[in-house]
Amino acid sequence: xDRDQHELQFLRFxxxxxxxxxxxxxxxxxxxxxxxxxxxxxxxxxxxxSAVSQLLFFEIAYNDLDRGNTMLKKEWVAFxxxxxxxxxxxxxxxxxxxxxxxxxxxxxxxxxQITFKNIMSxxxxxxxRLMVTFLWSFAAFVAFVGMAGRLLVKWVxxxxxxxxxxxxxxxxxxxLILFTVGLVCMTMIWQLASVISVLEDVYxxxxxxxxxxxxxxxxxLSVWCFLGVLVWFTxxxxxxxxxxxxxxxGIGIKIGxxxxxxxxxxxxxxxxxxxxxxxxxxxxSYHHENIDESLSDHLEVSLGNCPV
Numbered sequence: 001x002d003r004d005q006h007e008l009q010f011l012r013f014x015x016x017x018x019x020x021x022x023x024x025x026x027x028x029x030x031x032x033x034x035x036x037x038x039x040x041x042x043x044x045x046x047x048x049x050s051a052v053s054q055l056l057f058f059e060i061a062y063n064d065l066d067r068g069n070t071m072l073k074k075e076w077v078a079f080x081x082x083x084x085x086x087x088x089x090x091x092x093x094x095x096x097x098x099x100x101x102x103x104x105x106x107x108x109x110x111x112x113q114i115t116f117k118n119i120m121s122x123x124x125x126x127x128x129r130l131m132v133t134f135l136w137s138f139a140a141f142v143a144f145v146g147m148a149g150r151l152l153v154k155w156v157x158x159x160x161x162x163x164x165x166x167x168x169x170x171x172x173x174x175x176l177i178l179f180t181v182g183l184v185c186m187t188m189i190w191q192l193a194s195v196i197s198v199l200e201d202v203y204x205x206x207x208x209x210x211x212x213x214x215x216x217x218x219x220x221l222s223v224w225c226f227l228g229v230l231v232w233f234t235x236x237x238x239x240x241x242x243x244x245x246x247x248x249x250g251i252g253i254k255i256g257x258x259x260x261x262x263x264x265x266x267x268x269x270x271x272x273x274x275x276x277x278x279x280x281x282x283x284x285s286y287h288h289e290n291i292d293e294s295l296s297d298h299l300e301v302s303l304g305n306c307p308v
Contacts, residue, residue: 008278008285013224016282020274027108033116034100035270042093043265047258049086050237051245056082095130099123101273102198102280109281129203130194136205137190144186148179188222189215195280214283222279229272236264 011019024031060075100123107114155168155175193211197203202210215222243249243257 006285008282011221011278011282013221013228016221016225016275016278017228019278020271023105023108023274023278024270027104030104030114030116030119031101031270031274034097034104034119035266037116037120038093038097038100039266039269042090042097043262043269045086045089045093047240047262047265049082049090050240053079053083053086054241054245091134095127095134096123097269098194098273098276099126099130099198101270102195102277105274105277106199126198129197132204133190133193133197133207136208137186137193140190140208141183141186144182148175148182151175184223184226185219188219188226191226191276192222192280192283195276199280214280214287217286218279218283221282225275225279226272229268229275232268233265236261236268239264 008019056079060079100119103122103126104114104119152172152175155171158168189208189211192215193207196207196211196214200207200210239257240261244254244261247254247257249257
């Protein structure tokens with residue numbers, strides 16, 4: 001990175017986006033290789049799954065009254081197996097892509113010479129650490145949603161027996177807002193924990209705990225950066241569904257729009273993976289943690305004896 005480490009703490013929303021754009025443009029060749037090798041399969045399967053699963057769902061639902069229960073059960077089983085298979089594929093390639101991009105940005109930060117071959121040799125070593133962190137994060141999400149669900153059920157019972165409908169609806173809105181805020185904060189902590197799992201010697205619940213401490217003071221920045229990318233992702237998804245999945249257009253238009261959506265999705269995914277890593281450095285700078293030497297040593301250990 002061209003910036004001094006101590007200057008990173010002063011970056012705001014646009015500053016993080018500018019820094020991310022500079023990194024991608026300056027090192028566009030190696031990011032293009034990572035994109036073609038890891039992010040491209042991820043995006044292809046994601047878009048294909050989005051189209052196929054929705055069409056299958058509506059077809060099965062439409063035929064619900066015309067076919068026997070046995071046939072319907074088989075179709076639903078096949079449908080959910082497809083969902084599971086796509087989820088596993090997307091999860092694996094998202095973790096691989098995260099590993100590659102985070103490691104690359106870190107090497108750029110410490111001015112370490114890297115090649116695409118080096119990066120691909122490191123990815124399998126840190127991928128398992130990321131998987132452990134994801135499983136712990138997933139467990140935390142399940143526990144949080146479960147607790148929120150129980151609280152909601154209890155509140156519905158209280159509304160029916162003790163308080164009026166108006167007060168009950170108002171409190172329900174407040175609970176939903178708190179639930180959304182909690183979910184977003186947990187997402188930010190998980191994403192930073194993923195970066196920590198690649199760049200430091202901790203992973204799993206320890207990485208999540210450290211992420212919670214590190215993101216303190218920069219949670220707002222992380223949320224704004226996340227929402228900015230989420231807007232672009234939503235627009236790409238809406239464009240794909242309007243023209244490709246549910247649009248009554250010719251095959252040429254559908255293929256053209258599909259390719260445009262694929263290209264845009266590639267850019268969005270790559271951009272946000274780099275954003276996550278930049279936010280990690282912003283948080284480290286904000287807490288005045290000197291990371292140059294320790295990070296360089298950790299990257300060297302991860303790289304091992306692979307030839308440069």
